[in-house]
Amino acid sequence: MALTGCGLGTGGGFAPSGTLSGPLAKVKPLDGATIAVGSKNFTEQLILGKMAVILLKSAGANVKDFTDIPGSSSARQAQLQGQVQMEWEYTGTAWIAYMGHSKPIDNSTKQWEAVRDQDLKQNKLVWLKPSPENNTYSFAVKKSVGLKYHLKSLADIKKVPVAQRTFCVESEFANRSDGFQPMLKAYGLQLGTSIPRKNVKTLDTGAIYAATNNGLCTFGEIFTTDGRIKALHLTVLQDPKHFFPLYNVAPVLTEKAFKKYPQLEDLFEPVAQKIDNAVMIDLNAQVDVDGKEPVSVADKWLHKEGFIK
Incomplete structure (x- = not known):
C-alpha cells in the first residue's frame, strides 16, 4: 500500500x-x-x-x-x-x-x-x-557476544573493541531526534570517532534481528516487544540513563x-x-x-x- x-x-x-x-x-x-x-x-x-x-x-x-x-x-x-x-x-x-x-x-x-x-x-x-x-527501542546482542564482553546495558558498549563496535539500524531510527546519534551521545560515544561510520549498516527493520544473530553486526536496533528477540535468544541491553522514551x-x-x-x-x-x-x-x-x-x-x-x- x-x-x-x-x-x-x-x-x-x-x-x-x-x-x-x-x-x-x-x-x-x-x-x-x-x-x-x-x-x-x-x-x-x-x-x-x-x-x-x-x-x-x-x-x-x-x-x-x-x-x-x-x-x-x-x-x-x-x-x-x-x-x-x-x-x-x-x-x-x-x-x-x-x-x-x-x-x-x-x-x-x-x-x-x-x-x-x-x-x-x-x-x-x-x-x-x-x-x-x-514498545521502546533498545539494542540487542547475540547471547554468546553478550557473555564474551559481559554486556548488560548500553553503557557497556565501550567494553567492546572499536573494530567490533558494529551496528545495524533502520533508516527511520538513524534520523530520529530520539534515535541513534543522540543515544550514542548520551552514553559518551560519537559517530565518526568512537563509532567509525563504516561500522554502521542501515537495514530494513525485519532484517536486523537475523543480521545480529548471524554476526553481521554486534549491536542490532530492536523494538522491545518484537517476537524475534525470544525466538533467536537475543540479549536486550538495558537503558540505565533512561534515554529512550516510554512508548x-x-x-x-x-x-x-x-x-x-x-x-x-x-x-x-x-x-x-x-x-x-x-x-x-x-x-x-x-x-x-x-x-x-x-x-x-x-x-x-x-x-x-x-x-x-
Whole structure:
C-alpha cells in the first residue's frame, strides 16, 4: 500500500467480524458509522490495526481499512488530515518525534497525560488510556557476544573493541531526534570517532534481528516487544540513563469521531488494558516467527480474551 497525492490506498485483505462479548457486550452499536483505521507498516502496528478493524466491524461500523501506511510521519499526517479517524500510537513517538520535545517524561501516566493534553489542544486528537505495553527501542546482542564482553546495558558498549563496535539500524531510527546519534551521545560515544561510520549498516527493520544473530553486526536496533528477540535468544541491553522514551501504545481518535461516537472509548479501552509486553511479544512472534497473518492473529486473540465471539 502506498500513500499518494490522491489519498490513501487500502490495507487490503479480508477482516472478519463477530459479536461483541464480555466487557464489550454492552457497547452501544456503531450502526451507520463510517470509520477509517490507519496503522504503520510494521508487524505490531498491523496486528493492532487489524484488531481495531475487527472490533469496529463487530460493533456495526462500516470500516475503511488503511492499515500498512509506510512510516510514522505518513501515518500521523493521515490522521491529522482526517483521512483516518483511528490509529494506535505511541506516547514517546508523539512527544519526541511529533511534538518536538527533547526530554521524555520518565513516568508512563504523566507522559501520556502530557501527550493527551497537547494533542487535544493543538490537533484535536483524543488519546484514550494507554496499554501497559511499552514498545521502546533498545539494542540487542547475540547471547554468546553478550557473555564474551559481559554486556548488560548500553553503557557497556565501550567494553567492546572499536573494530567490533558494529551496528545495524533502520533508516527511520538513524534520523530520529530520539534515535541513534543522540543515544550514542548520551552514553559518551560519537559517530565518526568512537563509532567509525563504516561500522554502521542501515537495514530494513525485519532484517536486523537475523543480521545480529548471524554476526553481521554486534549491536542490532530492536523494538522491545518484537517476537524475534525470544525466538533467536537475543540479549536486550538495558537503558540505565533512561534515554529512550516510554512508548506506551494507546488508541488515538479524531475529536470529531470521538464526540460523535463516544462509545469508542468503551470499545477500545478494555482491549488496550489487556495488552502488555508479554502479550505483544507472543502476538508479534506468531507473525514474524510462525508466519501467520496479522489479521488472523488479531482475530484469534480477541476471541481468546472473550472480546468477541
